[in-house]
Amino acid sequence: MVLCGRCGEPCLLLLPLALTLLYFCGLVVSVVNTVYLRRRRNLYGGALINAHLSFCVISAFVFFFLSAVTWFWSFKYASNHAERIWRLSVGLWFMFLFRDLPLLIIETQAFLLTGWRNGSFADASLILQIIFFVGSALASWTTIAWYLAGFLERQLGSAAPVDREGKSDKIPMAPQVCMQLAAATEHPPSLPIQDMHYILANPPRQATSAENPSWSNLPSDFNAAAFAAPPPHTASVHQHNVSVRNFEGSRLVGAKNDLRALASEDDVGPHPAVI
Structure with missing residues (x-):
């Protein structure tokens, strides 16, 4: 044929x-x-x-x-x-x-x-x-x-009745697709910790209000090396605790379970950022 x-x-x-x-x-x-x-x-x-x-x-x-x-x-x-x-x-x-x-x-x-x-x-x-x-x-x-x-x-x-009554409003899906969608809803995939920035959801245990020495109100005191350095708000993950260094140089320590992810416009990676 x-x-x-x-x-x-x-x-x-x-x-x-x-x-x-x-x-x-x-x-x-x-x-x-x-x-x-x-x-x-x-x-x-x-x-x-x-x-x-x-x-x-x-x-x-x-x-x-x-x-x-x-x-x-x-x-x-x-x-x-x-x-x-x-x-x-x-x-x-x-x-x-x-x-x-x-x-x-x-x-x-x-x-x-x-x-x-x-x-x-x-x-x-x-x-x-x-x-x-x-x-x-x-x-x-x-x-x-x-x-x-x-x-x-x-x-x-x-x-004639098939055209008017036989067609349903929703397109049927295969049983395998339905099972995969149900499993994805019950167990959403977790994002890797090393690919995200974090913030403490609860108040930090230790915090200092020390002023960053690289900041100054006078134009003559501008430190180009300090300004060109990468931002200090980095995070390090240990087995149970997470320490975060913010913009002011303070070190914030909290439990890993107290973290939550927030969206950020400055993030260019494949995952949502946390500010």
């Missing part, structure tokens, strides 16, 4: 061009046949010749302004297989109704009036018209029946 689909797709792409070329040649043959019939007005009669000429004009108008447009639309702008088939079918329906069917009736009537005339141009045109009629009739009947069956199935068949 995959091989057939791959082989049939290029043929389907070339089908609009093939239909356009075939029907253009068929129109030329019909016009020439009209000229042939007019030269034998005494055999076919004026009404039959005028009817043949009228449907030649109508079929030419339908071909150039409707069918050929839909076929080129299918060839150039169809985005998928369904759109291409639909546009091809619409153009073929127009040609079947306005050219193949009426011209077959008229040329069959002309054949019944004169009979087989030893391979005249009218007889050759009739054979060609039968070929066009059989092909377009089978394709039109097949596509119309296909689309009508789909329409009835959507309206009256088993697919």
Whole structure:
């Protein structure tokens, strides 16, 4: 089935061009046949010749302004297989109704009036018209029946309640995904201590308000080396306690369980920072 689909797709792409070329040649043959019939007005009669000429004009108008447009639309702008088939079918329906069917009736009537005339141009045109009629009739009947069956199935068949009631609002998930989400909710992953900055959630046990010697109110006392040094608010983690050195140089000691994480705009790491 995959091989057939791959082989049939290029043929389907070339089908609009093939239909356009075939029907253009068929129109030329019909016009020439009209000229042939007019030269034998005494055999076919004026009404039959005028009817043949009228449907030649109508079929030419339908071909150039409707069918050929839909076929080129299918060839150039169809985005998928369904759109291409639909546009091809619409153009073929127009040609079947306005050219193949009426011209077959008229040329069959002309054949019944004169009979087989030893391979005249009218007889050759009739054979060609039968070929066009059989092909377009089978394709039109097949596509119309296909689309009508789909329409009835959507309206009256088993697919109708499924479209309205069978679909749920939520998209179902696999059982493995549900179990993973439940486990992640009950046991959230912990962040590594060494990748975060911390602060004591409770008041510190020891604190000094000693002033940082590197700070000064005078511009002349500016210490470039101290200013360029990394900030002193670093943390060291021991087995049970955590010591944090703040901006003022004080050392704050607290239990590891008293820590909490806070977001910081100065943090550029992959984890949220704590100020």
